[in-house]
Amino acid sequence: xSDDIFDFDFDFDLDFSGGSQTDSSPVSQALVKxxxxxxxxxxxxxxxxxxxxxxxxxxxxxxxLTLARMGRVVPAIRILETAxxxxxxxxxxxxxxxxxxxxxxxxxxxxxxxxxxxxxxxxYPEYALVPEWLVSFGVSFMMAEExxxxxxxxxxxxxxxxxxxxxxxxxxxxxxxxxVRAWQGLVDVNKKRRRPGDSLRAAEALAAVEEDNxxxxxxxxxxxxxxxxxxxxxxxxxxxxTAAGPDPEIARMLPALVRYDGSAPTELGVQLSHAWYxxxxxxxxxxxxxxxxxxxxxxxxxxxxxxxxxxxxxVAVLSTVEECIGRAAELHYYSNVQSEDSVSRRxxxxxxxxxxxxxxxxxxxxxxxxxxxxxxxxxLDGFGWTGRPGVTARRPAPVVLxxxxxxxxxxxxxxxxxxxxxxGLPGYEGNADRTVQIPQxxxxxxxxxxPSGEQDRPRTGRILIDGPVGRISGQFAMDLSxxxxxxxxxxxxxxxxxxxxxxxxxxxxxRFADAGLDISxxxxxxxxxxxxxxxxxxxxxVDTWPVPSTEAAFSALRYGLPVVTRAPENPANATVSSLxxxxxxxELIADGRDAFAGLLVRLTSNxxxxxxxxxxxxxxxxxxxxxxxxxxxGRAFAALFDELLxxxxxxxx
Numbered sequence: 001x002s003d004d005i006f007d008f009d010f011d012f013d014l015d016f017s018g019g020s021q022t023d024s025s026p027v028s029q030a031l032v033k034x035x036x037x038x039x040x041x042x043x044x045x046x047x048x049x050x051x052x053x054x055x056x057x058x059x060x061x062x063x064x065l066t067l068a069r070m071g072r073v074v075p076a077i078r079i080l081e082t083a084x085x086x087x088x089x090x091x092x093x094x095x096x097x098x099x100x101x102x103x104x105x106x107x108x109x110x111x112x113x114x115x116x117x118x119x120x121x122x123x124y125p126e127y128a129l130v131p132e133w134l135v136s137f138g139v140s141f142m143m144a145e146e147x148x149x150x151x152x153x154x155x156x157x158x159x160x161x162x163x164x165x166x167x168x169x170x171x172x173x174x175x176x177x178x179x180v181r182a183w184q185g186l187v188d189v190n191k192k193r194r195r196p197g198d199s200l201r202a203a204e205a206l207a208a209v210e211e212d213n214x215x216x217x218x219x220x221x222x223x224x225x226x227x228x229x230x231x232x233x234x235x236x237x238x239x240x241x242t243a244a245g246p247d248p249e250i251a252r253m254l255p256a257l258v259r260y261d262g263s264a265p266t267e268l269g270v271q272l273s274h275a276w277y278x279x280x281x282x283x284x285x286x287x288x289x290x291x292x293x294x295x296x297x298x299x300x301x302x303x304x305x306x307x308x309x310x311x312x313x314x315v316a317v318l319s320t321v322e323e324c325i326g327r328a329a330e331l332h333y334y335s336n337v338q339s340e341d342s343v344s345r346r347x348x349x350x351x352x353x354x355x356x357x358x359x360x361x362x363x364x365x366x367x368x369x370x371x372x373x374x375x376x377x378x379x380l381d382g383f384g385w386t387g388r389p390g391v392t393a394r395r396p397a398p399v400v401l402x403x404x405x406x407x408x409x410x411x412x413x414x415x416x417x418x419x420x421x422x423x424g425l426p427g428y429e430g431n432a433d434r435t436v437q438i439p440q441x442x443x444x445x446x447x448x449x450x451p452s453g454e455q456d457r458p459r460t461g462r463i464l465i466d467g468p469v470g471r472i473s474g475q476f477a478m479d480l481s482x483x484x485x486x487x488x489x490x491x492x493x494x495x496x497x498x499x500x501x502x503x504x505x506x507x508x509x510x511r512f513a514d515a516g517l518d519i520s521x522x523x524x525x526x527x528x529x530x531x532x533x534x535x536x537x538x539x540x541x542v543d544t545w546p547v548p549s550t551e552a553a554f555s556a557l558r559y560g561l562p563v564v565t566r567a568p569e570n571p572a573n574a575t576v577s578s579l580x581x582x583x584x585x586x587e588l589i590a591d592g593r594d595a596f597a598g599l600l601v602r603l604t605s606n607x608x609x610x611x612x613x614x615x616x617x618x619x620x621x622x623x624x625x626x627x628x629x630x631x632x633x634g635r636a637f638a639a640l641f642d643e644l645l646x647x648x649x650x651x652x653x
Contacts, residue, residue, distance in 0.1 A: 026052070027127055030062050035133060039069040057083035061093060061129055068134065073104055074149070074171035090123035095130050104175060105148050149175070150182045157189050165189045178209050180216075187219060194496075194527045196226035196470060197503025214244035221253060222385065226470040227507055230261045248280040248390060255409060256383040259572040262475040262546040266427065269409035269570070273383070277393060277413050284395035284414055289652050290375065291645040299329040299641050302374035302397060306336035306358070306386025310343040313550045313575045314380045316443035316582070317403055321378070322347060323444055324634040329641075332372055334365065336381075336388055346448075362390035369396035376641050378403060378420065382411060382572065392417065398648040399641070403442060404571045404578075407431045416648050422578060425571045436640060440633040441582040443575070445624035452559045457536075459607060461490040463600075464538040466552030468496045468527060469504045469511075471544040477515035479545065479566065483597040484517065489604040492522045495534055495552075499526055535559045539610060540603055548576040557583070557621065562613045564599055567591045583620040588613070 026048040033042035043066065050059045064080035067073075077100050084093040094117035101110035153168035166189050172182035183206040190199040203223040207216045217240035224233040237253040244250040255272040258264045292299065303321055307314040321331065330352040335344065338358050348354045353372060357365045365388065369377060377397035381387030382405055389411030392400055402410050405419035407427040419435040421428050422442050428435045465472075465480075472494075480492075497504040512519045525534065531552060535541075541556035543549050543565035553563045553576045567589050568574040577589045590596035602609050623629065 027058065027062065030066075031128060031131065034065055034069050035131060037069065037133070039066045042066050042069075057087040057090065057093065058124060058127075058129075060086075061096070064096070065129075065131065065134070068100060072167070072171070073100055074174050076100060077104070078174075087123060089120055091117050091120040092123060092129040094120055096134065099130075099134055103148065104171075106175060150179065150185060153182070153185055153189070157185070157192065162189050162193045166193065180206065180209055183209060184219070187223065191226070194468065194498045195501040195504065196223065196468060196497060197501040197505075197507070199223045200227055200503065212243045214240040214247065214250045217243060218250065218253060221257075225257075225260055226468070227504065228470045228473055228511070229507075230257070230473075233257055233260070246279055248276060251276050251279050252383055252389055252411075256385060256387075258406075258409070259384075259570045260547060262473055262569070266406070266570075269406050273406075273409040273411065274413075276383075276389070277411070280390060280393055282390075282394050284393075284412075285370070287370070287395070287398050287652075289398040289645060289649040290373075291649060292642060295638075299638070300332065300352075300373055300375045301325060301329040301641075302332045302334055302369055302372065302377040303380065304334045304336070304369075304377060304388060304391060305380035306384075306388075307380060308333055308335045308344050308347060309337065309339070309341045311551050313548070314403070315343070315446065315550070315554065316575065316579050317380060318343065318347065319444040319446040320442055320633060320637075322350065323447060323630050325637050326350065327630070327634040328638040329376075332369075332374060334369065334388075334391075336386055357388070357391075362388065362394065365391045366394040366396040375399065375645060376401065379405075379411070382406075384572070387411075398652075399644045401436065401644075404574050406571050407435050410434070415651060416644070418644075419571070421571055421574075422581065424567070424577075424581065425574055426567075426569055427571065436644065438633065438636050438640065440629075440636050441578055443578040443582040444630065444633060445579075445583065445621065447625065449554065449558055451618065451621045451625075457560075459610065460537055460539055461604075462493050462523075462538040463488070463490045463604060464493050464495065464534060464541045464552075464556070465544065466495045466531065466534075466541065466549045467544045469508045471547050471549060472496070472508060472511055473544070473546060474511055474514060476545045477511050477517060479593050479596050480542070481515040481517050482593055483600040486597045486601050487605060488597070488600045490539065493534070493538060494522050494524050495529065495531070496524065496527055498528065499524065531555050532559075535561060540564060542600065543576050546570065546573050548573055550575045550579075553579060557617060560614050560617050560621075562588055562603055562610070562617065564588055564590065564596070564603065566593075566596050583617075583624055585617065585620055587616075 026045040030042040030045035046059060046062045046066065053059065060079050060083035064076040067076035077097065080093060080097055084097060087093060094113045098110050098113035098117055101113060149168050149172035153165045156165035156168060166186065169182045169186040169189060172179050183202055186202040187199050187206060190202060200223040203220040207220045210216055217236055221233045221236040221240065224236060234257060237257060240250050240253065255269055255276055258269040305314060308318065332353040333347060333351050334355050334357050336358050355368060374397040377400045379392045379400065379402045382402050383389050393412040395412060395414045395417055398416060400417040401420035403420045407419045410417055410419060421435060421437050423437060423439060428437060509519050532555060535555055540562040541552055543553055543563055545566045546569065548565065556563050563576065563580065565576045565580065565588065568577055580586065580588050590599050603613060
C-alpha cells in the first residue's frame with residue numbers, strides 16, 4: 001500500500017498560553033497538573049520548560065504524558081519515541097513506552113521496552129516521570145486487548161461521537177497500516193460524518209490492503225457512488241466480480257448500479273439482471289396456492305426490505321403497507337437491517353411476525369417465508385444495496401411483487417415474480433404480463449407526519465437543493481444550469497456534505513463548472529444542519545436526479561413548500577414523483593429538461609404562481625390525511641391480491 005493513501009500528521013493544536021506560573025520548577029508544576037488530571041493547565045508549564053531548556057527529551061516526555069492524559073495514546077507514543085531516540089539510555093522513556101504500547105495492544109513492542117527499561121538507569125531522578133496515574137507495564141500488559149483502539153472507536157461511533165471515533169481508527173491504523181477492521185471503521189464513521197471523500201480514501205486503502213478481496217471492492221464501489229463517480233463504480237464492480245469469480249452476491253452489484261447512472265439504457269438493466277439470475281441458478285420450489293375464501297379472511301403478506309425505518313426512500317410505501325394493506329392483511333416483516341428506530345418499532349408492534357434476516361443466508365430466509373405460509377411477498381428493495389434479490393429469485397411465496405421494479409429487470413424469472421407500480425412509470429404500459437399497477441399509486445402520506453401549518457410565510461427568494469455530492473449528478477447540474485439561463489430567480493442553497501471534506505468539494509466544483517455554473521454563487525451549508533431549520537428559510541425544494549431526495553421532499557411538503565422533480569427514467573427512482581402523484585400534484589413533475597427549467601422559472605419569478613401552488617399543497621395534504629384515501633388504496637390492493645392469487649393457482653395447474 002502506498003504511503004500517501006492516508007496522510008497522518010500530528011499537528012496538534014495545543015494551546016500553551018495562560019495558566020499560573022510560580023517559582024517552582026515548571027517540570028514539577030506540569031507533573032502536578034497531570035496528576036490532578038488537568039492536562040490543559042499543564043501545557044503552559046511545559047512551554048515554559050521548553051523556552052528555558054529547548055526542545056529536550058524531557059520536554060517531549062512531558063508532552064507525551066499530556067497527550068496520554070488527553071486520551072491520545074498513539075500520538076503520545078510517537079512523540080515519546082523521538083525522546084527515546086535522543087536519549088536512549090533513559091529508564092523513564094522506555095518504561096512509559098512499555099506501558100503505552102501495552103495499552104494499545106502492541107504486546108511485542110511493549111515487552112521489548114519493558115526489558116530495555118530493566119537494564120537502564122533513571123535519567124531524571126528528581127522527577128516522577130513514570131507517574132502513579134499511568135497504569136504500570138505489568139497491569140497494562142494483563143489488560144491489553146488484541147485491538148483496543150479499534151474496539152474503543154466502535155464504542156465511540158455507537159455513542160455518536162464520530163470525531164473521536166475517527167481519531168481512534170486513525171491511531172489504530174498508525175500502529176498497523178494493514179488493520180482491515182480499522183480501515184473499514186474509518187470508512188463507516190466518515191459516512192456518518194458526511195465526509196464521502198474521506199470515506200473514499202479509506203475505502204481505497206482498504207482495497208489496497210487485500211487487492212483481490214471482493215467485499216472490500218464492493219465497499220469501494222459504494223463509496224464511489226457516494227461521490228457520484230458512476231464510471232469508476234462500474235469499473236470497480238467489474239474488478240470485484242473478476243476477483244470473486246461466479247459469485248451472485250457480488251454480481252448483483254451490476255444491476256444495482258443502473259439506477260445511479262442516468263446515461264444507462266433501459267436494456268442494460270434487463271441484460272444484467274438476466275445474467276445475474278443465470279449465475280444464481282436456482283429453481284423455485286413448488287408452492288401450494290390458497291386464495292381467500294371470502295372478503296373477511298385476511299391475506300398473509302410479507303414485506304422484505306432493508307429500509308423498514310424512518311428516513312429511507314421507501315417511507316411512503318411503508319405508510320401504504322401499514323395504513324392501507326394492513327386493513328385487509330396480516331403483516332409479516334423480514335427486515336434486512338440490524339438497527340431499529342421509532343418507525344420500525346411502531347411497525348413491529350402491529351406486525352404478526354417480525355424477523356431480522358440480516359445475518360441469514362438466502363436459502364434460510366426463503367425457507368422461513370415458505371414456512372410462514374406467506375401468500376403475497378412484497379420486495380421493496382430489489383437489487384438495491386439493502387435488498388435481498390437472492391430471496392426474491394427463489395419465489396418463496398405464490399406471488400412476489402417488486403415495488404418500483406423495472407419490467408424485465410427483476411430478481412427472478414418466474415411468471416409470478418412481477419413488477420409492482422403505478423400509472424406513469426416507465427416501461428409498464430404494454431407489459432401487462434410481468435407488471436401490475438395500483439391506479440391510486442403506491443405512496444401514502446403518513447398519518448404520523450403532520451403538516452406544519454405555516455402557509456403564510458413571506459417569500460425569501462431562496463431555492464433549496466438537499467444533495468450530498470453523490471446525488472448532484474452531471475445531468476442534474478445541466479438541468480439546473482438550463483433553468484438559471486432561462487431566468488430562474490433567487491439564490492441557490494445547497495445542503496450537502498461536511499464542508500471540511502475537500503475531496504467532495506473538489507468533485508462538486510468540477511461538476512457545476514462542467515455545467516457552466518460557478519459554485520461561488522451557491523450558498524453551501526452542512527448536512528449536519530437540521531433540515532427543518534433550513535426549510536424555514538426557503539421557498540421551494542429542487543429534487544435531485546436521477547436519484548431523488550426523498551426525505552427532503554417529505555419535509556418540504558410538510559412545510560407546504562413546492563417540490564420540483566423530473567419524471568424518472570428508471571422506476572427505482574420514482575419515490576418523489578410517486579409521492580407527488582399520490583397527492584394529486586402531478587403539476588410539479590416535469591417531463592424532461594425543458595419542462596423542468598420552465599417550471600422552476602415560473603415558480604421563482606411569479607409570486608402568484610408560488611402562492612397558488614402552496615395553497616394546492618395545503619389542500620392536498622388535508623385530503624391525504626383523511627380515511628377515504630386509505631380505504632380506496634386498501635381496496636385496490638385487496639382486489640389485486642385476490643386476482644393474483646387466482647392467477648397463481650391457475651399457473652399451478
